[in-house]
Amino acid sequence: MAAAAHTLSLHNVSKHYGALAAVDDVSLTIERGQFLTLLGPSGSGKTTLLMAIAGFVEPSAGEIRVDDRPITHLPPERRNFGMVFQGYALFPHLSVADNVAFPLTVRKRPAEEKARKVQAALDLVQLGELADRLPRQLSGGQQQRVALARALVFEPDILLLDEPLSALDKKLRAGLQWELRALHRRVGTTFIYVTHDQEEALSMSDEIAIIRLGKIVQKGKPRELYDRPVSHFIADFLGESNFIAAEVAGRDGDGFAYRAGSVSFRQAGALPQDKQVLIALRPTKICVTQAEPADGANRLAGAIANWSYRGNEFHFLVRTAIGDMNVSQPTWRAQVESAEGQAVWLSWDADASVVVRDDR
Ligand SMILES: Nc1ncnc2c1ncn2[C@@H]1O[C@H](COP(=O)(O)OP(=O)(O)O)[C@@H](O)[C@H]1O
Ligand SMILES: [Mg+2]
Incomplete structure (x- = not known):
């Protein structure tokens, strides 16, 4: 089922509700065939932005284009975008096959074409065997797959998904994340995926756009965002x-020296213009040892204030001269006896941390 794909672009799009800017001057380009995730906390404007792309919300300002064609004021049914919502919104009295056929029925497609496309869409989501069942005879995960098949059956140019897995339990969600990813590769359609779940965003997306208070605050590949967050908000929200x-x-x-309290450290990268900076350091990038680490790395003495065992990792809260530090160590690599009060050393490389904008 190879759908035509196009480049979607937003140009200074805003949506105001009274004094509130639910979407605030968003510009964004989504290349054809991409899996882009809009990630942000609840109320940050994700749904409003997706609805503007779908055509259900009229922007207060700005333009939306497919390739070079403006679609800002085109009604939803003329955009040829598929949609999947959090609730499955299946017709309870229609069979799985008839639910999936619905967009083709509306478009008055011939019976032969309908049967063929419904079968292909159901095979795509691995529900070919369940075509005659009613929605209530399916699990939540299966119902969401029917909704996916229904959104894909008319070969949309772009598929819009608004928190489609959030009603499912954790295990099922993980399974469907894999499936959605594989489905995206099979169909090659652009996916625009909305979630507030950072792990979901990291594991599924080609690119993530982080949205806060209606604004896109950083966009990039998952690894770039995780390793190089530009602000306190992003470093804190994403991991x-x-x-x-x-x-x-x-x-x-190649870097610069900085002081926190009376301790000196090194940071890789360009010398900041400001004298006061904020450094972000992932708990997983710190090494905890009992012996004092060799020269070269950043070193900080401390004492274990609290710890927990989480199966595949130990988590330590270490009290230091510059404040409490959170540290995660994979269980297989942990070198420290976990005991409260235990004196330890923390160490990390100069390129393990990043300078972030202080937007607290
Ligand atoms: N129809 C509306 N009228 C007034 N305010 C709205 C409307 N829709 C959304 N909002 C507000 O816009 C902001 C963004 O909402 P929404 O896009 O639903 O966020 P998200 O999907 O990220 O949780 C929220 O503050 C919400 O209350
Ligand atoms: Mg929402």
Whole structure:
């Protein structure tokens, strides 16, 4: 089922509700065939933005284009975009096959074409065997797959998905994340996926756009965003981070030196213009040892204030001269006896941390 794909672009799109900018001056290009995720906390404007793309919400300002063609004021049914919502919204009295056929029925397609496309769409989501069942005879995960098949059956140019897995339990959700990813590769259609779940966004997307208060605050590949968050908000929202409020001391080799309290550290990268900077450091990028680490790395003495065992990792809260630090160590690599009060050393490389904008 190879659908035609197009480049979608948003140009300074805003949506105001009274004084509230639910979407605030968003510009975004989504290349054909991409899996782009809009990730942000509840109320950040994800649904409003997706509805503007779908045509159900009229932007207060800005333009939406498919390739070079403006579609800002085109009604939804003329955009040829598929949609999947959080609720499955299946017709309870229609069989699985008739539910999937619905968009083709509306488009008055001939019976032969309908039967063929419904079968192909059901095979795509691996529900070919269940065509005659009613929605209530299916599990939540199967119902969501029917909704997917229904959204894909008319070969949409773009598929829009608004938190489609959030009603499912954790295990089922993980399975469907794999399936959606594989489905995306099979059909090659552009997917625009909305979620507030950062792990979901990291594991599924080609690109993630992080949205806060109606604005896109950073866009990039999952790994770029995780390793190089530009602000406190992003470092904190996408995974966990320790934050070190620091004073720049000056150039040092390829990087610069900074001080926090009376301790000196090194950071890779360009010398910041500001004297006061905020450094973000992932708990997984810190090494905990009992022996004092060799020269070269950043070193910080501390004592274990709290710890927990989480199966595949140990989590430590370490009290230090510059504040409490969260540290995660894979169980197989943990070198420290987990005991409260235990004196330890923390160490990390100069390129393990990043300078972030302080937008707290
Ligand atoms: N029809 C509406 N009228 C007034 N305010 C709205 C409307 N739709 C959304 N909002 C507001 O816009 C903001 C963004 O909402 P929404 O796009 O649903 O966020 P998200 O999907 O990220 O949770 C929220 O503050 C919400 O209350
Ligand atoms: Mg929403």
